[in-house]
Amino acid sequence: MTLQFSVLASGSTGNAIYVESGDHSFLVDAGLSGKQMEGLFQKIGRDMRDLSGILVTHEHSDHIKGLGVAARKYKLPIYANEKTWNAMDNCIGEIPTEQKFVFGMETVKSFGSLDIESFGVSHDAAEPMFYVFHSGGKKLVLITDTGYVSDRMKGTIANADAYVFESNHDVQMLRMGRYPWNVKRRILSDVGHVSNEDAAIAMSEVAGENTKRIYLAHLSLDNNMKDLARMAVAQTLETRGIRIGEQFDLYDTDPRIPTALTAV
Known part of the structure; x- marks a missing residue:
């Protein structure tokens, strides 16, 4: 099927x-x-x-x-x-x-x-x-809305053919941005959202030989941009020996425009 x-x-x-x-x-x-x-x-x-x-x-x-x-x-x-x-x-x-x-x-x-x-996952919700x-x-x-990716999560999600993976914020944009400090602290916490770099580190640890597509998801409107997220993730992956386009490709998601219906 x-x-x-x-x-x-x-x-x-x-x-x-x-x-x-x-x-x-x-x-x-x-x-x-x-x-x-x-x-x-x-x-x-x-x-x-x-x-x-x-x-x-x-x-x-x-x-x-x-x-x-x-x-x-x-x-x-x-x-x-x-x-x-x-x-x-x-x-x-x-x-x-x-x-x-x-x-x-x-x-x-x-x-x-x-x-x-x-x-x-680790997020400030009931369960x-x-x-x-x-x-x-x-x-x-599918993995978004988590402050970090634990070893237990990594074991469950390892070597998928495709991921929809949170890449929520650029840490510097968030720190310098207009959010009140209590909101910034929540986002940066272990029950908040993962940054571009932390997302990429987790990706490098779970992507396997089957992995072909990773969609960067749940980007903050105020503290991230598609180009920035893709660049930061690609750079971090490269430092860990993974070149985009060779093992797998990165794709954008959008708040208003659906991605094409795609076979895994």
Whole structure:
């Protein structure tokens, strides 16, 4: 079965990723309005009515803003762990019981030929977790919203064919920027977001012979730029013996423009 995905939107203004394999397709997070998400689906030639469900990573608004509306309109199952359900219950409106499913941390759920594995990350949410998709011998990893990448995470995500990997900020831009110090400290902490350089170090430690594509995701609008992120990641990888274009390629993501629907 072909495993395909599109990063519909990525950044502090809203996040949503589409993944499909065979008869099953999932939206990971719904951090934009229902109308925006419908428009993004149209751009990749897909329809939200055909979704098998929505997988939630954590309860921050840039990941669940449109979740309740989309679930009710299209009668979609929602999957999240118990602590995330409790944390977001008051934010997404009433969801019928038959649409609410618990997806525990560090577990695998199978949907036909598609296996979805959850793993914990380090972020200031109730119990944040991201997902690895396995199908037809291919492996796709989604990992953003983490202050660092632990050895446990690295073991789970190693040697994927494709990654959607957080590259949130340039440390100097963040330090010199307009954010109040308490916000800067949160972003720089172990429960914040990884910088361009830290992302690249983690990439160098998990990329393997299967790895062909890495998408730089969740870039800060205020403290990063696509060109800067790509350059910083490429430079750091090069110091660790990895040349972009030889082992794997880097790709941008955008807050408003979906990436092309791509086979892993």
